[in-house]
Amino acid sequence: MVLENLASSLNNAIKKVLRAPIVDEKIVKELIRDIQRALIQADVNIKLVLELSKNVEKKILEAELPPGITRRELAIKVVYDELVSLLGGEKAEAPKYERGKLTIILLIGVQGSGKTTSASKLAWYFKNQGYSVGLVCAxxxxxxxxxxxxxxAEKIGVPFYGExxxxxxxxxxxxxVNKFKENKIEIIIVDTAGRHKREQELLEEMKKIADAIKPTEIMLVLDATMGQQSxxxxxxxxxxxxxGTIFLTKLDGTAKGGGxxxxxxxxxxxxxxxxxxxxPDEIELFNPRRFVGRLLGMGDIESLIEKFKSIEKAEKEAMSTIASGKFTLKDLYVQLQTIKKMGPIGKLLQSIPGMSISNEMMNITEEKMKKWMVIMQSMTEExxxxxxxxxxxxxxxxxxxxGTTIKDVRELLDNYRMSKKYIKQLIKKQKGLYKLFKK
Ligand SMILES: Nc1nc2c(ncn2[C@@H]2O[C@H](COP(=O)(O)OP(=O)(O)O)[C@@H](O)[C@H]2O)c(=O)[nH]1
Ligand SMILES: [Mg+2]
Structure with a gap:
């Protein structure tokens, strides 16, 4: 039984309800049975499945229908809500590690699950949140x-320790851990091995490491394509x-992560x-609603809307700066950084017809940005x-x-003017698109 089966059987169960001319007790019972079967086949604990299905049945059949809501809609909503609450509730929750205190995250998981990649993602994420981060290769x-x-570690610019x-x-x-402790690092991420001659050896090694460094959080890295093996x-x-927590990798592919x-x-x-x-920047907070939406086959638009919301927020400042006609060379630098950070969003925009992003803008190298900063430092405030x-x-x-050439200065100024135009266009396009997706 692979996880795709879980996703598709849940999906089929939902479709059955959608297709039924009227949702009566028989249909609801059938829906419950389908969901039970799907979850049990996916190795979800039986007690838990029974609990979930009892809740669903009760809520669908006994609930007063809210005005304007059909029983069918309610059925889907209830299943959706139950799965969401099974996965931890309403919204994506950002971890809040105490500033100035030591947090140790120990990553464990089998070979190829994505531990090392995820270690770099976590480092990138927390560095951007303003924490000092260190990576340990164990x-x-x-x-x-x-x-x-x-x-x-070098790519994202965080210290590395290994022997x-x-x-x-x-x-x-x-x-x-000791070295980073001395250096007053706030978040230490320890990457571990995945493959051993015997599985038992690996598990024992993880236990020894955990006992030795006493991590604040042990994070299991799971490959979304692994199905019920998870x-x-x-x-x-x-x-x-x-x-304590799970990092679910490879959700960018076709896998729905049902496992x-x-x-x-x-x-x-x-x-x-x-x-x-x-x-390293292709990391997102787990969002139960979006995840279940995707699992049930109705989440894609939702995640798109969310992405647009985040772009809108990021670009709001730029918009007001430009609208007020004050887009200066200083702003350019900030904007370039934002655009770089928007990497994955850039990709998303490119995947939408009519939204090709100027490649010159996305390809400006770090080196060039540094040179431009030096040039700007030689300019007067005026x-x-x-x-x-x-x-x-x-x-x-x-x-x-x-210490540069006139050609370099001219190039910077050309790029500045281009950016100004580009950002204006981008905002115009986003405004239009955002309207399309706003409910
Ligand atoms: N598409 C995709 N590939 C990933 C993701 N996470 C890891 N990988 C890839 O999975 C493979 C194994 O990753 P790695 O971090 O070396 O796994 P480890 O053995 O657990 O340390 C590499 O080719 C990674 O690039 C992800 O979220 N999406
Ligand atoms: Mg590794």
Whole structure:
């Protein structure tokens, strides 16, 4: 039984209700049976399934219908709500680690589940939240694990700790934690090995590491494409260490992640983050509503609307700056950073017909941005706020002062004007699109 079956049987159950001419007790009972079958086949704890179905049945049959709501709509809403509450409730909940205090996150999971990638994603996420973050490589089993995490750490600009030749993962974990503790790092993320000669060895090693470094949170990394194996993995790990949260990876593919429901049910751990790509910034907070929507086959528009909301928020400031005609060179730098951060959103926009984003804008390298900052530092306040006054002789002075060439200065100014135009266009397009998706 693979997880796709769970998703499709739930989906079929919902469709049956949608197709039925009237939703009477018989249909409701049938719906309940379908849901029970689907969940039990997906290894969700039987007691839990019975509880869930009892709730659904009771709510659908006994509830007073709210005005304007059909029993059919209510049935779907109830199933939806029950699954959402099984997965932890209403909304995406951001972890709140105390500032200035030490938080240790220990990542565990089988080989290939995405631990190392997710470690870098978490580091990227928390760094952006303003925490100081350190990455520890305690995977000394797979050759290349050290370099993989080290490179990712360099890419996102967070400190890395590893010992290439040390064979004892427990020792490395302790040393790494101690070093970052000395450096007053707030969040230490420990990446571990996934493959061992025997599974039992791996589980014992995880337990030893956990006992040694006493993590604040043990996070199980689960591959969304793994189906019901997820529950078995989760249970095996949960027996030796207490899993607190789950990072569900590879939700960017076709997998709906139904297996994770079983993992949640069997461990009581909450899914906290999802991975939606291979890059460090392709991480999202787990959103139960969106997840269930997707599982039941009605979530795509919802996630799109949410993405647009977040773009709208990010661009609101830019909009008001530009609307007031005050888009300066200083703003340009901030904007470029925003655009870089919007990487995945850029991708999303590109996937919508008629929304191709200027590639020149998305491809500006970090190097170039640094050079531009240096150039801008050689400008006067007046020039920064009023770039139009920069003529040939000013360009010469700025180039000399920043150790660059007139060509570099001109390139920056060209890009500034292009950005101004581009951002204006982007906002216009977004306004139009946003209207389309607003209910
Ligand atoms: N598409 C996609 N690929 C992922 C995601 N997370 C990890 N991967 C890929 O899965 C593979 C295994 O990841 P890795 O982090 O090395 O797994 P580990 O063995 O648990 O450390 C790599 O090819 C990753 O790029 C994700 O969220 N989406
Ligand atoms: Mg790894």
């Amino acid at each position: 995977d000394n089993f797979r050759a290349g694990a050290y370099d993989q995490l080290k490179q990712l 290439r030749d040390e064979k004892d993962a427990v020792k490395i974990s302790i040393n790494g 529950a078995q993995q989760a249970e095996a790990f949960n027996k030796v260490t207490n899993i 994770a429901i079983s993992a949640v049910a069997s461990t009581g751990a909450r899914i906290r983050f999802v991975g939606v790509g291979e890059e 020039e920064l706020l009023n770039p139009d006054i920069i003529d040939g002789s000013r360009m010469k002075r700025i180039a000399r002062g920043s």
